[in-house]
Amino acid sequence: MRIGLIGTGRIGTFHANVLSRHREVGSLVVADADPVRAAVVADRTGSTAAPSAREIFTWGVDALVIASATASHAELIARAARMGLPTFCEKPIAADIPGTLAALSEVEAAGTQLQLGFMRRFDAGYRTARELVRSGRLGRLHTVRAMTSDPAPPPADYLPLSGGLYRDCLVHDFDILRWVTGREVVEVYATGSDAGPAMFRAAGDVDTAAAVLTLNDGTLATATATRCNGAGYDVRMELAGELDQVTVGLDDRTPISSTEPRGPRAADKPWPGFLERFAPAYEAELDAFLRMVVGRGENPCDGREALAALRIAEACELSRREHRPVEIEEIRTR
Numbered sequence: 001m002r003i004g005l006i007g008t009g010r011i012g013t014f015h016a017n018v019l020s021r022h023r024e025v026g027s028l029v030v031a032d033a034d035p036v037r038a039a040v041v042a043d044r045t046g047s048t049a050a051p052s053a054r055e056i057f058t059w060g061v062d063a064l065v066i067a068s069a070t071a072s073h074a075e076l077i078a079r080a081a082r083m084g085l086p087t088f089c090e091k092p093i094a095a096d097i098p099g100t101l102a103a104l105s106e107v108e109a110a111g112t113q114l115q116l117g118f119m120r121r122f123d124a125g126y127r128t129a130r131e132l133v134r135s136g137r138l139g140r141l142h143t144v145r146a147m148t149s150d151p152a153p154p155p156a157d158y159l160p161l162s163g164g165l166y167r168d169c170l171v172h173d174f175d176i177l178r179w180v181t182g183r184e185v186v187e188v189y190a191t192g193s194d195a196g197p198a199m200f201r202a203a204g205d206v207d208t209a210a211a212v213l214t215l216n217d218g219t220l221a222t223a224t225a226t227r228c229n230g231a232g233y234d235v236r237m238e239l240a241g242e243l244d245q246v247t248v249g250l251d252d253r254t255p256i257s258s259t260e261p262r263g264p265r266a267a268d269k270p271w272p273g274f275l276e277r278f279a280p281a282y283e284a285e286l287d288a289f290l291r292m293v294v295g296r297g298e299n300p301c302d303g304r305e306a307l308a309a310l311r312i313a314e315a316c317e318l319s320r321r322e323h324r325p326v327e328i329e330e331i332r333t334r
Contacts, residue, residue: 001025001293004061004085006053006076007068008032008041011090011282014275015067018283020045024290031056033068057083063293065286066090070161074099077114078106088289090117091171093306095163097331100310104303115289115299116306120176120235122284125248129239130180138241141181144221145238146173149229151255151272153196159203165192165225166209166313166320173223174213175301175309176237183215184308189325190316196228211316231255232270233277253277 003025005016012032019025028047032038035051042049050056053072056064057079064080066073066089074094080087087107093100093116107114120126132138148169154162162168178184192206200207208226215221232255237248255270257263271277291297315326 001062001290002027002029002060003063003065003290004028004050004056004059005030005047005065005067006032006056006072007066007090008034008038009067010275012067013041014279014282015065015286016041016045016047018286019065020047022287022290024294029056029059029061061085063087063290065289070095070163074103077103081106081110081112081114084110084112086113086115086289086293088115088117088286091306092163092167092310093303095167097307097310097314100303100307104307107303113292113299114303115285115292116301116303117285118172118175118179118301118305118309119278119281119285120172121179121301122281122288123248123278124280126176126180126237129237129246129248130182132244132246133181133239133241137244138239138246139243141217141219141239141241143238143240144177144181144219145236145240146177146221146223147234147236148173148225149234150225150227151229151231151233153199153207153227156199156203159199159205162205163313164205164317165207165227166190166211166316167310169227170209170211170223170225170316171309171313173225173237174312175305177213177215177221177223178305178308180237180239181215181219181221183217183219185213185221185312185315185328186216187214187325187327188212188312188315188319190319191323192320200227206320209316209320211319213312229255232267233273234271235274235277 031050039049063086190211192209194200196207210224213221257266319326
């Protein structure tokens with residue numbers, strides 16, 4: 001197959017490395033808003049650099065991978081759909097719900113396939129947790145705790161484009177909460193703090209957030225996130241049932257230590273970031289995409305899944321701004 005890749009930033013470069021050595025990929029064409037950056041990635045991966053995203057479409061490819069800036073996603077998805085191209089896109093589809101719905105309408109009208117990049121679904125720990133919940137091993141699930149802690153804030157100029165901490169970061173926790181439990185969120189109550197670096201206040205964002213989420217079977221979940229976890233990158237999920245409880249993301253690289261005399265000590269080499277922590281999952285999701293393209297697998301995360309996670313993030317943002325509980329149904333009707 002000939003694959004087109006648009007976007008050669010940090011995650012795009014990772015995808016280029018994976019795609020260039022995948023057995024299903026005969027050739028790879030890469031493009032970026034910065035043609036020089038695209039040329040560097042192409043040289044390193046033995047790929048072809050296109051002058052712009054336009055050539056990706058006019059030169060002809062069998063499938064498309066989108067890892068460009070968020071603002072470009074919806075337009076690229078729609079264009080790929082109209083050309084009949086199976087597409088993999090990093091989250092989000094668009095920065096808001098109307099843009100997301102418009103892009104999904106294009107995909108559905110064309111009858112094409114769109115897979116979203118929620119990589120935690122391909123992580124071994126989360127997959128095992130899902131199996132344990134579905135098998136009944138934990139008994140009735142009553143509490144879930146999810147957290148994402150970044151080791152350092154992103155660049156200041158990224159914040160106004162990010163969509164905010166709920167849409168940009170916690171949306172992964174919202175997606176994996178639905179996927180692991182098999183349940184839907186019906187209500188949220190969220191708050192946030194901008195007491196950290198001043199750039200968050202300037203962007204109207206928060207550097208730390210917390211949300212209480214009620215699932216449709218009565219299970220209670222909490223989801224917390226921060227941009228300021230100097231110990232390292234820390235992503236975990238705890239699931240507690242009437243019979244047992246388990247945790248995802250606790251290993252010898254988790255940047256946390258116990259105050260107990262016999263408890264674990266701080267990791268010698270904590271996870272520095274998401275690419276290192278989830279590298280196998282990123283590879284697995286692209287492998288699943290390529291298998292879907294050649295007809296050997298189903299779509300593991302279609303666009304409607306991304307819409308559901310975005311609605312939860314939107315509800316949390318509304319809850320934070322208005323200091324009140326928000327039902328997901330309220331977001332559906334807006």
